[in-house]
Amino acid sequence: MTTVEVNFDGLIGPTHHYGGLSAGNLASVGHRHAISSPRKAALQGLAKMKRVADMGIPQAFLPPHPRPDLSFLSSHGFTGSPGEIITAAHKERPDLLSIAYSASAMWTANAATVSPSSDCADGRVHFTPANLQTMPHRALEAEHTTKTLRAIFHDSNHFVVHDPLPGVAETSDEGAANHTRFCREYHSPGVELFVYGRDGDDGADQRYPARQTRAACEEIASAHGLVPDRCVFARQHPWAIDAGVFHNDVISVGNQALHLVHEFAFADQERVLAELAERFGPGLQQIVVRDEELKLADAVQSYFFNSQLLQTGPQQMLLICPIECSENAAANRLVANLLRGDNPIFDCQFVDLRESMQNGGGPACLRLRVVLTKEERAALPSGVFLTEDRYHQLCNWVRRHYRDRLAVEDLADASLVDEVAVAMHELNQMLGF
Structure with missing residues (x-):
């Protein structure tokens, strides 16, 4: 198989904590200020990566972002040494300290929107890093994510990493969590589904924020050079957003010619599914899960639709x-x-990702899907792929450097800054970044 889908998982960082920072994400808010285990979280994420790699599916990872973001705290008026900044922020604005320490970049489904070379006019793989401007703790990620993607996908013969869209309400973009690609084979031209929560000012009266805009989706499709009649734009159902479906990957999942979707995923569902079927052509199987089978509340609590749907063989998932x-x-x-x-679907495996789940992210949140040809894959640095040796290296690194217990109050500990810096320096040397 010369063209494959590579899963790039976020390596969960050493400052994973339950800040309750994400409005509309019921798990995040519900576990606000609970005690986390960064060590357990990272090992759970690595175990899931290893499980995928052991199936023969290419598995890679993106490193954590540097934390705390001291420049963010400085922009809010905190000055002095790192320790002085941390102490003052904890005393005066603990909410900002939690944002500065957020490990949410682990959810790489929000890192970028990706279109494979077979879909793009110039025959290159296109990435648009998400601006994530709706949530302050996530908006911090865009600049570093862009640098990381450009370091990995550096060969301009094969890849284009765009700048994020402007970080304003009109072009609010949440990345691949609101994007699904359907195709017959990974090397075949696909149909790309872009999902948004608001168009212009509509949706302002909803209980929870609608994070993605139609304008952002359209700008990404244009920048990637996609054929217009191979794109479908769909609005999230307002009921779903207000039930805690903050991204489309909490309410639908697709792979190749299979689409699993809740009946309340889209505002104009009948049209959306018909348009997908028409633009795909014969062979697209769309399985609509009725609310009587799985209530919206159960979909959000269980994160069923945030499962990974993996291709393990011809017509086998x-x-x-x-x-x-x-x-x-x-x-x-x-x-x-x-x-x-x-x-x-021939089998299902259940994985323990409770540390991530309690902060609002399941298996699909932790990975960015990148379809690559053999030549494109060869252009990547080998250090980002999860081999048997790399897996054990990373597990040992986590055990050496991660705390087993982290409460929000522990963010005031100035020594945490040094602990994380030492850990990240060692990781960067290991990866050659």
Whole structure:
């Protein structure tokens, strides 16, 4: 197989904590100021990566962002040495300190929107890093994500890493969490589904913020050189957003010619599914999960649709579900019905990602999907791929440097700054970044 989908997972950083920073993300808000375990979180994420790699599916990773973001704190008037900045911020604005320490870049489904070379007019893979401007802790990520992607996808013969869209409300962009590509084979031209929560000023009266705009989706499609009649634009159902579906990957998932979608995913669902079918042509299987099968509340609690749908062979797919799906009766029944049904899913594996899940991100949140030809893959630095040796190196690195317990109050500990700096220096030397 010369063209494959590579999963780039976010390596969970040493400052993973429950800040409750993400309005509309019920898990994040619900676990606000609980005690986290950065060590357990990172090892759980690595175990999931290893599981995928062991199936023969190419698995890579993106390193954590440097934290705390002292420049962010400085921009809010805190000055002095790192220790003095941390102490003052904790005393006066602990909310800003939590933002500066956020490890949310681990959810690489929000890192960028990616279009493979077979879809783009210039025959190169295009990336647009997300500006994530809706949430202050996530808006910090755009600049560093852009630098990281340009360091990895550096060969301009094969890759284009655009600047993020302007970080303003009109072009609010959340990356691949609101984007799905359908194709017959990975090397074939695809149909790209762009999902948005608001168009202009509509949606302002919703309970939770609609994070993606149609204007952002259209600008990305144009910048990537996509054929207009191979793009579909769909608005999220307002009910879903207000039920805690802050990104489309919490309510639908697709791979190649299979689309699993909740009946309340899109505001104009009948049109969206018909347009996808028309633009794809024969062979697209769209399985609509009725609300009576899986209530919106159960979809959000279990994160069923945030499962990874992996291609393991011709017409053969595997679901990697969060372990919460095995504990939710409705989600568990849905998995069983899919395994018995007439579709490419032949197996399901449940993974323990509780540390990430409690902060609002499941298996699909942790990965960015990048379709690459053999030549494009060869142009990447080998150090980003998860081999057996690299897996053990990273696990040992985590055990050496990560705290087993981190409360929000611990962010005031000035020694945490030095701990993280030492850890990141060692990681950068290991990776050659």
